[in-house]
Amino acid sequence: MSTPSDLQQLIEMGFDKERAEIAVRKSGGLNGALQWLEDNQDKKIEDLRASEAAAQPESDETNPNIEPAPLKEGEEAKSMVCTDCGKKFRSMLQVQAHAERTQHENFEQSTEEIAPLTEEEKKQKLAELLAKSKEKKARQAIIDREEAKRNEQIRMKSTKEVSDAKEKLARDQQIKEAQAKRAEKAADIQAKKRIQEKIAADKEERRLKAEAAKALREGRAPPVEKVAPAPAPAAATGAPKVHTESRLRLQTSTGTLTKTYPIDTTLFEISQQLQGEVGAVSSFTMTYPKKTFEGPVDFGKTLKEAGLVPSAVLIVK
Numbered sequence: 001m002s003t004p005s006d007l008q009q010l011i012e013m014g015f016d017k018e019r020a021e022i023a024v025r026k027s028g029g030l031n032g033a034l035q036w037l038e039d040n041q042d043k044k045i046e047d048l049r050a051s052e053a054a055a056q057p058e059s060d061e062t063n064p065n066i067e068p069a070p071l072k073e074g075e076e077a078k079s080m081v082c083t084d085c086g087k088k089f090r091s092m093l094q095v096q097a098h099a100e101r102t103q104h105e106n107f108e109q110s111t112e113e114i115a116p117l118t119e120e121e122k123k124q125k126l127a128e129l130l131a132k133s134k135e136k137k138a139r140q141a142i143i144d145r146e147e148a149k150r151n152e153q154i155r156m157k158s159t160k161e162v163s164d165a166k167e168k169l170a171r172d173q174q175i176k177e178a179q180a181k182r183a184e185k186a187a188d189i190q191a192k193k194r195i196q197e198k199i200a201a202d203k204e205e206r207r208l209k210a211e212a213a214k215a216l217r218e219g220r221a222p223p224v225e226k227v228a229p230a231p232a233p234a235a236a237t238g239a240p241k242v243h244t245e246s247r248l249r250l251q252t253s254t255g256t257l258t259k260t261y262p263i264d265t266t267l268f269e270i271s272q273q274l275q276g277e278v279g280a281v282s283s284f285t286m287t288y289p290k291k292t293f294e295g296p297v298d299f300g301k302t303l304k305e306a307g308l309v310p311s312a313v314l315i316v317k
Contacts, residue, residue: 006030010037013126022048025093031114032094034125039101041133079110090114205297212296221268221300246303247311252278263309268299274316285315 010020010033023033023040040048080089084104089095095107215221243263250257252274261270271281283294286308293299293306303309 006033009122010034013122014130016045019045019048022052025052026097027091027094029090029094030122031090032097034122034129035094036097038129038132041129042136079112079114081108081110082106083108088112088114208297208300209295212300216296221266243310246309248303248308249311249313250274250316251314252316254278261303263304264302266300266302267293267306271299278316281316283317285317287313287315 006029007020007024009030010023011017015023015037019037020033023036027033027036080092080095081087082089082095082098082102082104083106085102087098088110089098098104099107245260246263246265247258247260248270250259254277257274257277259270267284270284274281283292285292293301298306303312308314
């Protein structure tokens with residue numbers, strides 16, 4: 001059974017009173033208490049309280065972990081020895097604490113008496129405990145610093161990834177906006193160009209109609225509409241055939257006429273020629289593809305400009 005002096009010595013050594021009381025109760029003496037404190041220095045006081053409250057007291061005879069070998073006749077048991085690890089104990093409480101901590105099950109009684117710790121040994125034991133505690137705290141501090149460093153790296157990486165994603169999104173948005181502006185500007189330019197071309201074409205058409213009407217009033221051929229030259233076709237294997245005349249099949253109200261004209265003959269000239277044969281001519285209509293030529297502008301076109309070369313079938317009205 002523990003003595004007050006053991007508890008007092010532990011308190012004087014600097015141990016917490018409640019932890020020291022549990023150590024003395026668990027071990028039964030100063031030596032065992034010091035060992036118990038060393039083995040349980042990392043446990044929280046709450047865990048130690050719960051463990052002590054849950055522990056059921058057992059007698060030496062009913063504890064299955066303690067099976068001391070019988071002494072020889074005349075011998076007196078002065079200590080206990082754990083045959084699993086060779087450690088010696090002064091009391092059964094120390095044996096029970098050792099069995100709970102290590103799960104060792106084999107113990108023997110010993111006639112060897114364990115001498116109490118001297119003051120020097122107590123100080124040395126305390127110094128060892130404090131050194132181990134300090135070393136463990138230092139190791140834990142290193143682990144904590146490394147963990148904090150890793151967490152900071154993870155946080156910085158995550159922050160950088162988010163920042164990079166935002167920057168990329170902003171760049172993509174700027175590119176899209178710039179492309180949209182360029183497309184809009186190009187569309188505006190094309191629209192203005194089409195409007196200008198339409199205005200110019202309408203103006204030219206009005207001019208040609210006016211000149212054609214004037215020519216008709218004066219009894220002369222209307223001016224020939226200037227057509228931009230078509231792009232030169234790709235070079236063929238043989239020289240392309242040049243047509244200088246066009247063969248026309250003219251379906252009139254009086255019958256079908258077949259005539260050949262130079263390709264630069266205008267439809268107005270043909271209408272004037274046919275007027276003496278079939279009467280006034282107001283239009284020429286192609287059968288395929290379906291197309292009608294009428295009015296001063298169309299009549300001012302040559303057979304080549306009207307696409308009636310080298311031959312064509314026209315309905316005359």
